[in-house]
Amino acid sequence: MNPVAAVARRELRSYFVTPVAYVFLVIFLVLAGILTFYAGDFYDRQQADLQPFFSMHPWLYLVLVPAVSMRLWAEEAKGGTLELLLSLPLTLAQAMLGKFLAAWLFIGMALLLTFPIWITVNYLGSPDNGVILAGYIGSWLMAGGFLAIGACLSAVTQSQVVAFVLTVVVCYLLILAGQPQVLDFFQGTLPRKLVNGVAHLSMLRHFQAISRGVLDLRDLLFFVLSMAAWLTAGVLVLDLKRTA
Amino acid sequence: MPPQAWMNFSVTLRVDQRLEERALPVVGACLLPQSDMIETEQLTRRYGALTAVDSLSIRAEPGQVLGLLGPNGAGKTTVMRMIAGFLEPSSGTARVCGYDVRREPLKAKRVLGYLPEGAPSYGELTVREFLTFIIRMRGLNREDGYRRFERVVGGLQLEGVLDQCIDTLSKGLRRRVGLAQAIVHNPQVLVLDEPTDGLDPNQKHTVRQLIDVMARDRTILISTHLLEEVHALCNRVVIIANGRLLADATPAELEARSRYHGAVSFSAPGSGVSQEMLGRLPQVASIEVDPLDGRITVFPRPGERILEPVETLLRQQGLEVSEIQLERGRLDEVFRHITTGGEGHA
Known part of the structure; x- marks a missing residue:
């Protein structure tokens, strides 16, 4: 078996023999439901779509994805x-990819388990299922982006708590990057082009674009490239630790 | 396939058949049989200002069990980590079966089995799951993997705990799982970092027996700070301290460096053995009496054999001796002398 697949399988196995998987799944599903119905005004909007559901995902991931990613390397280093x-016999890149894929598939699984809300909205009205599919894809890509950040930062430290906090902070900054408050802050100090650059780093902006049903290649590329960049950075961190 | 490759293939087969009868057979995987199985060349590792391993050159020939000895913090683990490819050398290199760990790390790792210090494993997995993971990582196909799994589990007597979580196992069993992990792909070269550390005497005995069996057709590098292990296991010893090579010899050669080498000791309870008389023997250099149990040790002059003269003298005097022993030399004393005396080659 390919070492990437072997690592991913081992990793997934570890999720499910420990409470990690179940705690995560339950909390993810409960929070996704609560946020959609209470904070997202699912009923009051009188619209048959999943916009309130997806719009809560960045905030849900902000807390839950680092909880999954924090252990990826920190736990192995500690143990x-x-x-x-x-x-x-495997390369650092293969190890990183295997671990990342396991975590990403796991979050994908959690996402698939939200299917009752898709059934509900189809029962209540006739939503555009293409847009919903795009929403799911965008959400999964964003989760992958967060996970890649977490995988990299987990390689930095032996402490899962430190990995968690660092990941939350970085993800929070990347969610906020496109918000007016942040851009206003940079407006005075940075040239306009750089400010635009900062805005384009925003996970939120790209995710919202996809979840509106517009599968723009640039948005997809943004997520794929961010994942590749953070995972590569993680591999470099691991290699540095081996050498330094 | 070129004719050369066919030849290699048949050689491999023969080796395999020959070893099938043994408890834990090995399939030849080494491409360069003429080279040393483990070789370090000016291997150096620095952590910031600290030099943990300093230009260390050691080699283990095929079939050897090489003991890596040294006080705690001597750099044993660092050496092994570099050979196993976990740490990158600061300078110099190591070769496993001729594969350079820096230039061909994957090939070197394939022919190597490694038991890290403390035998870490994924504690939440069962023994079966853990070994299956290692088999997959080692790239064994389903059939070979199954065959090796059965053999290793049988050889290390893990049948009873296959479906138990590794976390729930005793230390001795966990060490055995670690050994199983290290040999499951039938490596020609084994690197074992303190395999018996922290085990009780019975478990130590079991692990040593296992290593003994494995040593029949493998090259093993084993680190320890237990001197009793050297006699039990190794046919050559490398002593390092502060990352530097201090001695490289067989256990017998090391013992010969001991002050006690060739000395005769005996207990003669209740009799006034005359030290004066013993001292008059021309071959005797000095005499010591243990203040606790009164045991007398007679040291020879260089190159002299004194067992016979001492025995004759005792018989002539009609002294009752409960037991008399010719000392081979004391490794602990040699070890202390080498690692603290500041003297390189005694």
């Missing part, structure tokens, strides 16, 4: 299994 893993 000594990192030494075992890295003495097996």
Whole structure:
């Protein structure tokens, strides 16, 4: 078996033999439901779509994704299994990819389990299911972006708490990057082009674009490239630790 | 396939058949049989200002069990981590089966089995799941993987705990799982970092027996700070301290460096053995009496054998000796001398 697949399987297995998977799934599903109906005014809007559902996802991921990603490397470093893993015949990039894919698939699974809300909205009205599909894709991509950040920062430290906090902070900044408050702050100090650049770093902006049903290649590329960049950074961090 | 490749193939097969009868057979995987199985060349590792391993060159030939000895913090683990590819050397390199760990890390890792210090494993998995993971990582196909799994589990007597979480196992069992993980792909070279550390005497005995069996057709590098292990396991010893090579010899050669080498000790309770008389023997250099149990040790002059003269003398004097022993030399004393005396090659 390919080492990437072997690592991913081992990782997924570990989620499900420990409470990690179940706690995450339950809390994710409960929070997704509560936020959609209470904070998102699902009924009061009188519209058959999942906009209130998806609009809560960045905030949900902000807390839950770092909780999944914090253990990816920190736990192995602390428990000594990192030494075992890295003495097996695989490259750092393969190890990183395997771990990332496991976590990403797991979040994808959590996302799929929100299907009752899709059934509900189809029962209540006739939504544009293409837009909903785009929403799911965008949401999963955004989760992947957050996860890649978390995987990188988990490689930085042996402490899961530190990894969690760092990831939350970085993700929060990347959600906010496109918000007027942040852009206003930079407006005075940075040239206009850079301010635009900062705005384009916003996960929120790209996610909202996709979840409106517009599958623009640039938005997709943004997520794919962010994932690749953060994962590469994570591999470099691991390599640096091996050398330094 | 070129004719050369066919030849290699048949050689591999023969080796495999020959070893099938043994408890834990090995399939030849080494491409360069003429080279040393483990070799370090000016291997150096620095952590900031600290030099943990300093230009260390050691080698283990095929079939050897090489003991890496040193006080705690001598750099043993760092050496092994570099050979296993977990740490990158600051300078110099190591080769496993001729594969350079820096230039061909994956090939080196494939022919190597490694038991890290403390035998870490994924505690939340069962023994079966854990070994299955390692088999997949080692790229064994389904059939080979199953065959190896059965053999290793049988050889290490893990049948009873296959479906138990590793976290719930005793230390000795966990160490055995670690060994299983290290040999499941049938490596020619094994690197074991303190495999018996922290085990009780029975578990130590079991692990040593296992290593003994495995050593029949493998090259093993084993680190320890237990000197009793050297006699039990190793046919060569490398002593390091502060990352530097201090001695490289067989256990017998090391013992010969001991002050006690060739000395004769005996207990003669209740009799006034005359030290004066012993001292008059021309071959005797000095005599010591243990203040606790009164045991007398007679040291020879260089190159002299004194067991016979001492025995004759005792018989002539009609002294009752409960037990008499010719000392081979004391490794602990040699070890202390080498690692603290500041003297390189004694």
